[in-house]
Amino acid sequence: MMSEVEKFRSYMQTFDLDDQKIAKITGYPVEKVTDILQPGKELPRWLRLVLYVWEKTETRNQRKMV
Secondary structure (H helix, E strand, C coil), X not given: CCCHXXXXXXXXXXXXXXXXXXXXXHCCCHHHHHHHCCCCCCCCHHHHHHHHHHHHHHHHHHHHHC
């Protein structure tokens, strides 16, 4: 099973995002984004919300395709 960080990194690839783009969007320094997304670290609540929304959207889209 993928960790939250691995899931988020996977979604970043899907949406052509990297640490620099996330930093620009959030206003965080790149170093902070890189630190937040280190393997083994727990994601902050706001990023967990992003994962939740992405997963729910993905599930909903899969149901529409059936």
